[in-house]
Amino acid sequence: MSDVAPAVRLRGIGKRFPGVIANDDINIDVARGTIHAIVGENGAGKSTLMKILYGVQAPDSGTIDIAGTQVSLGSPADAIKHGVGMVFQHFQLADNFTVLENVVLGAEKLHGIGSAAREEIVRISDAYGLGVEPDQLVEDLGVGARQRVEILKVLYRGAKVIILDEPTAVLVPQEVDELFGNLRELKAEGLSVIFISHKLDEVLSIADEITVIRRGTTVATVDPAGTTSRELAELMVGSELPSPSTEASTVTERVTLHVADLGLPGENRPLLEAVSFDIHAGEVLGIAGVEGNGQAELVEAIMGMRPGATGTVRLAGQDLTELSTRKRREAGIGYIPEDRHRHGLLLDAPLWENRVLGHQTRKPWVRRGLIDRGASRTDTQRIVEDYDVRTPGVDTLARALSGGNQQKLIVGREMSGDPILLIAAHPTRGVDVGAQAAIWGHIKEARRQGLAVLLISADLDELIGLSDRIEVILRGRLVGSFDPGQVTPEQLGSAMTGAGGAA
Amino acid sequence: MTNLDPRLQKIGLGLLAPVLALVLAFLITSLVLVLAGDPVGEVWSTLLGVPAERNVANILNNATVLYLSGLAVAVGFRMNLFNIGVDGQYRVAAFVAAVVAGEAWLPGAANTVLAILAAMLAGAAWAGIAGVLRAKRGVSEVISTIMLNFIATGLVAYFLRRVAVREEGSNDIGTKEIPEGSRIPGFQIGEGSTTEVYGFIFLAALAGFTYWFLLNRTRFGFDLRATGKSTTAAVASGISVTRMTIVAMLLSGAVAGLVGLPLLFGDSYSYGSTFQSGLGFAGIAIALLGRNHPIGIAIGALLFAYLDEQSNPLQILVGVSPDIVAITQGVIVLTVVISYEVVRRYGVRLEQHAVARALEAGRPTAGDKEEEARA
Numbered sequence: 036m037s038d039v040a041p042a043v044r045l046r047g048i049g050k051r052f053p054g055v056i057a058n059d060d061i062n063i064d065v066a067r068g069t070i071h072a073i074v075g076e077n078g079a080g081k082s083t084l085m086k087i088l089y090g091v092q093a094p095d096s097g098t099i100d101i102a103g104t105q106v107s108l109g110s111p112a113d114a115i116k117h118g119v120g121m122v123f124q125h126f127q128l129a130d131n132f133t134v135l136e137n138v139v140l141g142a143e144k145l146h147g148i149g150s151a152a153r154e155e156i157v158r159i160s161d162a163y164g165l166g167v168e169p170d171q172l173v174e175d176l177g178v179g180a181r182q183r184v185e186i187l188k189v190l191y192r193g194a195k196v197i198i199l200d201e202p203t204a205v206l207v208p209q210e211v212d213e214l215f216g217n218l219r220e221l222k223a224e225g226l227s228v229i230f231i232s233h234k235l236d237e238v239l240s241i242a243d244e245i246t247v248i249r250r251g252t253t254v255a256t257v258d259p260a261g262t263t264s265r266e267l268a269e270l271m272v273g274s275e276l277p278s279p280s281t282e283a284s285t286v287t288e289r290v291t292l293h294v295a296d297l298g299l300p301g302e303n304r305p306l307l308e309a310v311s312f313d314i315h316a317g318e319v320l321g322i323a324g325v326e327g328n329g330q331a332e333l334v335e336a337i338m339g340m341r342p343g344a345t346g347t348v349r350l351a352g353q354d355l356t357e358l359s360t361r362k363r364r365e366a367g368i369g370y371i372p373e374d375r376h377r378h379g380l381l382l383d384a385p386l387w388e389n390r391v392l393g394h395q396t397r398k399p400w401v402r403r404g405l406i407d408r409g410a411s412r413t414d415t416q417r418i419v420e421d422y423d424v425r426t427p428g429v430d431t432l433a434r435a436l437s438g439g440n441q442q443k444l445i446v447g448r449e450m451s452g453d454p455i456l457l458i459a460a461h462p463t464r465g466v467d468v469g470a471q472a473a474i475w476g477h478i479k480e481a482r483r484q485g486l487a488v489l490l491i492s493a494d495l496d497e498l499i500g501l502s503d504r505i506e507v508i509l510r511g512r513l514v515g516s517f518d519p520g521q522v523t524p525e526q527l528g529s530a531m532t533g534a535g536g537a538a
Numbered sequence: 539m540t541n542l543d544p545r546l547q548k549i550g551l552g553l554l555a556p557v558l559a560l561v562l563a564f565l566i567t568s569l570v571l572v573l574a575g576d577p578v579g580e581v582w583s584t585l586l587g588v589p590a591e592r593n594v595a596n597i598l599n600n601a602t603v604l605y606l607s608g609l610a611v612a613v614g615f616r617m618n619l620f621n622i623g624v625d626g627q628y629r630v631a632a633f634v635a636a637v638v639a640g641e642a643w644l645p646g647a648a649n650t651v652l653a654i655l656a657a658m659l660a661g662a663a664w665a666g667i668a669g670v671l672r673a674k675r676g677v678s679e680v681i682s683t684i685m686l687n688f689i690a691t692g693l694v695a696y697f698l699r700r701v702a703v704r705e706e707g708s709n710d711i712g713t714k715e716i717p718e719g720s721r722i723p724g725f726q727i728g729e730g731s732t733t734e735v736y737g738f739i740f741l742a743a744l745a746g747f748t749y750w751f752l753l754n755r756t757r758f759g760f761d762l763r764a765t766g767k768s769t770t771a772a773v774a775s776g777i778s779v780t781r782m783t784i785v786a787m788l789l790s791g792a793v794a795g796l797v798g799l800p801l802l803f804g805d806s807y808s809y810g811s812t813f814q815s816g817l818g819f820a821g822i823a824i825a826l827l828g829r830n831h832p833i834g835i836a837i838g839a840l841l842f843a844y845l846d847e848q849s850n851p852l853q854i855l856v857g858v859s860p861d862i863v864a865i866t867q868g869v870i871v872l873t874v875v876i877s878y879e880v881v882r883r884y885g886v887r888l889e890q891h892a893v894a895r896a897l898e899a900g901r902p903t904a905g906d907k908e909e910e911a912r913a
Binding site: 338340359360361362363364365370372374377378379380381382383384388391392393394395396401404405406425426427430431432434435436437 | 548754755756757758759760761763764767768770771773774775776777778886889890892893895
């Protein structure tokens, strides 16, 4: 019997939160020994569904069967007991512990903490080709290796069903290939993998079956062999889809941003070193790099938020080097920050106050040191309409909006300050496909209007699609310049990890 | 789509929280009374009775002082600074003001104005120490202001000895009395009361208005509140957090400098060893209760002053220690924090409902706009 019963069967799963239906009538069968992908845009209900399956949240309706038996999962411990394990997008490892210590942490009862545990780790690592050394310190491991430790942790606890939440978001293309190799090993051993992603090409290449979730419910389960990524995307969005891709070049001869020999000292090695580039009016310069290689520091140094920075920054001939962040903004920089909650918004302030943020010295909303609420409200209303921010009104707190709508508000605000340079750090991270298309549209529009755009993104397709030129940043240095018309994501990936150079 | 105007809804929620907190605090106090075997009903009927005219003047006077204290703490709160040091700041400031006014270098009202300015400067300077330490060296203002309170006590006692004149027939020492022309006259309410209400109450109201205007209507206030809500977002928007920290502490200290002045100019006319202390700590509770809003703080100050005044006859009338009011006031601080959080979460949920509804309604038109954006 157990060979016939699917590893996981979800029937009619529903979950409501105040004001939203997160899941509604979800039906999924995950067959044993397969990789089952679940795709859907951000906010479609994937994470809620996974939390239900991992016992973090209880469903309001529906049933969960694991290996043919109906179960009720009240906590992650229950889920683990039934052989369901989860690898989170953000790793949950203690950096200053060894692999062994991390793996046995919280599971000391299984094989102790000594040689029995070490043997078990080596056995699992060999069996599935994970290549994990039990005595290495986690802080010495790369991202891909850490992920394998996370997978091993789950296997060590006896998981037969492994949920991977956006596992490739943090990996470069080469590491993705390695991960997929590991997943195929797991599958070959009869384990089932639930793979959550919104990167459709990857899903098509690895999954045996794909379930699409849209607005909280399962809309289709398809066979990857007979499906294109475009068809998948259309199932996700429910309508036809935009793509980045730049139109005719609008690059001019006029240098808008001139950065020369920018440096930023760090504790062990410089965070930025000898970074020089120009961005012309009407040009989009993309910065590619594995996260943590100096992208955030580069942006903050240009914004004047890093006191220790050395080198020169000029904007349309004006020397910004000695100026404060406020003066730099006034000189014409629009800034879409990487972390909109930390740097872009006052979450507990109404939208109209967020409209003023970063533009406190601009007329008409601030005159002679006084805030003009009426003018700010009116202008916020304009942004809400022009940029399609979905909100009941301008007095709503920023916290209440979805990520995509928050981001559209920020884009609208930053484009409304008459900038000549737009810095966009991960502008579409964590926003739904609709908002993503809109934000891409706004960046293209900015380029057409003759703005210089500095685009930082971890999404290589986005970089290639929008940029006129791509620079790769590695350990705080620019290590290669690419023409997006010629380069492939794989070539960029090599440069990002330092595996290959470029002219 | 919403039935209620969101702004009305916001005000309603704003009122709900303190009412909830007070009801809860009264219940807990009642519980304490029951456990102690004291007569619950009589205590409340004494406490919550209508005050006599004489008592009303006392309540207003006490509330004036508490109001300024609450205001001083609230300035810090708005920027996420916890100024525990109002207590030390107002004592340093009141001492300086008493010395300046007592010396009477200027005649009449000019002397008063000079003394008030000196008090604000002294309060600001004392708080500024904590501000600079926080901004430049990252020292927690909670720790530094507590320490500064102790130092203030010693410092004032030391200098008081240097400048003091001994009052005749008393062991108390104090600064020179403020000349009559430089005192701030009070006024009577009603016929049957001989206690005058401090004239300083109007200056306190003015301080409240200035606070409201500065924080809610000016760019400076916007920067201050933005920094309080999110330091990181403030930095990204171009605000110098170092500067704002120091300025906010200076402002908080300047307002703290006013706290002792109603007493000084309306009652004691000199700073002596018996000058009232502990007013700064009540301000923390009152700022919390009043949600840092100038009207809210006024209500909080009146409530605390009212409870204090009404508790006086408790011992005589029902044989219960007036300290029960301190329990109520302490419990209020706790329940206020809890009920505000509960109501805040409820408010966020309501907003999310509203956003969800707007989303549902906006679907078709929003889709059209995406088409346009793509075109």
